[in-house]
Amino acid sequence: MRITYLLFLGSLFLLTSVQKEEADPPNIIFIMVDDLGYADLGCYGQQVIQTPRIDALAAEGIRFTQCYAGSTVCAPSRSVLITGQHTGHTTVRGNMGIGGVIGLGGAAGRIPLQAQDTTIAELLKTAGYTTGMIGKWGLGEPATTGMPDQQGFDYFYGYLNQRRAHTYFPDYVWRNDQRVEFPENENSRHNDYIQNHFLAESLDFIERHHKEPFFLYLPYTLPHDEYEIDHQGRFADSTHWTEPERTYAAMVERMDRDVGRVLDQLDKYGLAENTMVFFCSDNGAAQRWDGRFDSSGPLRGRKRDLYEGGIRVPMIVRFPGQIAAGSSSDLPWTFADVLPTLCAIANVKPPVNIDGSNLWGHFMGQVSEAPLYDRTLYWEFHERGFQQAVRKSNYKAIRLGPDQAWELYNLYNDPGEEENIAEKFPLITKELSGEATKEHVPSHFFPILREGVRRKVVLIGDSTVKNGSKDEDLCGWGEVLTPFFDTTKVEIINQARGGRSSKTYLKEGLWAETLAMVGEGDFVIMQFGHNDGGPIFTQKERGSLLGTGEGFQIEKLSSTDQADTVHTYGWYLRQYIRDTKAKGAIPIVCSMVPRNRWVDGAVERTADSYGGWAAQVAREEQTYFIDLNENVAAIYDTIGEEQLWKQYFKEDHTHTTCYGAELNAKSVALGLRELPYCPLATFLNLPK
Incomplete structure (x- = not known):
């Protein structure tokens, strides 16, 4: 077995020596x-x-x-x-x-x-x-x-x-x-x-x-x-x-x-x-x-x-x-x-x-052949559930699903993988399964989905998502979202916080706290914007810079006299999206629900500001986007300003009654249903 290997090793040493002398690299x-x-x-x-x-x-x-x-x-x-x-x-x-x-x-x-x-x-x-x-x-x-x-x-x-x-x-x-x-x-x-x-x-x-x-x-x-x-x-x-x-x-x-x-x-x-x-x-x-x-x-x-x-495939090199x-x-x-x-x-x-x-470098004789034979080779396959395989030396472990037992084979004497020896060699099986755990890095494109495990739908945003008011007549749409889902399959967790902007939700540590509960295959629905347009370094100090660029501004906060670095609204959204993806979870961006504010006989839209910026960031980051601002505004237009004040809003033009929150929540659910190939849509509980 080693004779052909050493012959190959020698030939590759010759290859390396010849290449050093040649001016032109070889065609490939x-x-x-x-x-x-x-x-x-x-x-x-x-x-x-x-x-x-x-x-x-x-x-x-x-x-x-x-x-x-x-x-x-x-x-x-x-x-x-x-x-x-x-x-x-x-x-x-x-x-x-x-x-x-x-x-x-x-x-x-x-x-x-x-x-x-x-x-x-x-x-x-x-x-x-x-x-x-x-x-x-x-x-x-x-x-x-x-x-x-x-x-x-x-x-x-x-x-x-x-x-x-x-x-x-x-x-x-x-x-x-x-x-x-x-x-x-x-x-x-x-x-x-x-x-x-x-x-x-x-x-x-x-x-x-x-x-x-x-x-x-x-x-x-x-x-x-x-x-x-x-x-x-x-x-x-x-x-x-x-x-x-x-x-x-x-x-x-x-x-x-x-x-x-x-x-x-x-x-x-x-x-x-x-x-x-x-x-x-x-x-x-x-x-x-x-x-x-x-x-x-x-x-x-x-x-x-x-x-x-x-x-295993044929491979020939000449x-x-x-x-x-x-x-x-x-x-x-x-x-x-x-x-x-x-x-x-x-x-x-x-x-x-x-x-x-x-x-080539290993075959030059600078190191022994053992590392090449004993290194870990890894595969995972996301059809038919989630399968994994690991080979190290002559041993190969394979698992046909995340909740199934590992199989083990010795390919030296059993290349046809006929005898599962996992029970005979539990330590080797454990070692290779540990290698598989190390080699898998979560991917939001290909999350591991386990049968029978409820997936989290985590909501982040401001008071239009979770009001937090003592007034029981007021609700954010996240507080009434649960009935639109099959709760045997998903759990709605509302981590939104009133008065927060895209900036302050991150800076106050709320995002770090939320991210810790997010796992592979979960969902994060985010909606910010209502508080991002306020003063940046004075008063409530919660504003972010306009736009989606990489620009930032450093000034002292009026409350502490300490320097603070502030980024654009789009920059903060990108952090939430990228952090979510890094956990193997799936981010969904929503433009902010509209206020009950009317311009020329129609509800005010934000397509040229926060709504448009949210759409741009979602597009550039290749993630899902629901234009909640436009979808809900179109409904508000048909309802009319007077009726909105009677049923859907109470004292200000931003915070909805619980009745109004239900309309917004349903719009979120309908928006999810319209997203192409969005797995969260399969868990909706909407009438046909």
């Missing part, structure tokens, strides 16, 4: 196909489907037998690859989360990479690489921060949305930020096969950039279902096979042919000797094809499982003359290692907040 081509099983290639044991070009690639380079995808499904696996962070840390941890945008395929909850994410492409660009991607992206919809050109790619051609990538006969794809129409496929016609275009674009990219260092990422969609191909080739007459079997086999062989043509293009331009080529799959096989292709081989499970069949041909390695590693490894090759410093290891 990373080919990642879609849903290819661990055993779907001849070089990994496939007996039926023929893959001669990829088998030759393995014979010319190194074949890894224990490489792991970033996740067991599409988007999170790609996010791990691109960011170098495992699924306990990376932004995109599932195909769909909470919030985000409605994708081109029509599904809500598409989470894009964020502006603060650092990607492989961005890092390689700093080393002078031209960066291109052709195939399926899946990490950002149009006009989001996740668009390829916002994440370091100079050129992109393909699918942005993974659901639209299910067809191989699209009516359009994208070139950079522009749609490319496929008129031959309109009206569900199947005339123009996308893989032909992916191949042509790949060859063209190499031709255009063969005189400069380039990074070409090729996330091809073959052989993902739908199982479609323009011609089944030698399988067309296999009448003893099912139609999906014939098509799948033809798709894998087409994939193999096209990988070969990409390699031929390198030969044509004399680039093979200075190009590092990776080949892998994004996760395990979508179908096991047991008895036909045996796509998972001896491994348990398939795509959407955290068992080996769902995450660098002629540098990596020993025909070598193999049993080193366990994951997609998170790709970013730091490529950074080492390009002589770029990787970010500090990554989970992957620089394989």
Whole structure:
């Protein structure tokens, strides 16, 4: 076992030495196909489907037998690859989360990479690489921060949305930020096969950039279902096979042919000797094809499982003359290692907040091999509940739900994960479960949701949310919100405080006290503004600066003669939103309920001030927003000023009666119902 490892170690030492002498960094081509099983290639044991070009690639380079995808499904696996962070840390941890945008395929909850994410492409660009991607992206919809050109790619051609990538006969794809129409496929016609275009674009990219260092990422969609191909080739007459079997086999062989043509293009331009080529799959096989292709081989499970069949993938790396041909390695590693490894090759410093290891540096012989074999590898999966898996050395622990028992397997003698040895080795099980706890950082996009546990709905704001008056006729809307919810599923906790502004709620420590009770999967509904327009450094000293910017002002408070720093209204809202997200909870911003103040026959709105600023901050922070100001004002307009004073307000134009508070509370509930893909809406108790 160690012989091949030491051979690989020696070859990588040679690679590092040669690179130091070369002026030009190597080109990098990373080919990642879609849903290819661990055993779907001849070089990994496939007996039926023929893959001669990829088998030759393995014979010319190194074949890894224990490489792991970033996740067991599409988007999170790609996010791990691109960011170098495992699924306990990376932004995109599932195909769909909470919030985000409605994708081109029509599904809500598409989470894009964020502006603060650092990607492989961005890092390689700093080393002078031209960066291109052709195939399926899946990490950002149009006009989001996740668009390829916002994440370091100079050129992109393909699918942005993974659901639209299910067809191989699209009516359009994208070139950079522009749609490319496929008129031959309109009206569900199947005339123009996308893989032909992916191949042509790949060859063209190499031709255009063969005189400069380039990074070409090729996330091809073959052989993902739908199982479609323009011609089944030698399988067309296999009448003893099912139609999906014939098509799948033809798709894998087409994939193999096209990988070969990409390699031929390198030969044509004399680039093979200075190009590092990776080949892998994004996760395990979508179908096991047991008895036909045996796509998972001896491994348990398939795509959407955290068992080996769902995450262990073929991985081949070729660098002629540098990596020993025909070598193999049993080193366990994951997609998170790709970013730091490529950074080492390009002589770029990787970010500090990554989970992957620089394989080249370790293989240079500067450290022993033990840390690579004994380090912790981690996965979490947010479909089908919340699943986790941890591997350390030969042991792997897996849990199929947050309230289920951990399973333990020794992969050295049980790669098929047939014998659960958790009870035999409780200390190892406990150690690995503890590692899982450490590796998971809460995400508001992908909170852990436990069955049977009531989730908190925490309210923060001023007296229009919680009046606090001794007058029993006056209420804030948060005090009468509970009847609009299923209280067996959620608990309404009203932490609002009368007389507070966005500034003073934070400065007085009320937010710290509230935040301590917020947990992963909970909700925080916030509404401020009524007191933010008052004096800042005098009288009640509760005003904030106007607007949403980063500006601040320092002056002495009249009450204490001590200097105080004050920020904008929007700045304070951002703190609440970001702190909420950091706990893995879900923030919901409301514009402030309107006052009973009339201008030109209509209730006064705040769209050009606090209402508009709240909307802007929610939009920029990519969180939910309810325009409570406009929604309630529209109702007030129909009720009329006289009737409002009779029933809805008592002595001043800000504080409602309990009857008026019920109208506002119902408006909050109705606003929640209208939010796209807001999980809190599922707990509403509203009449149809």
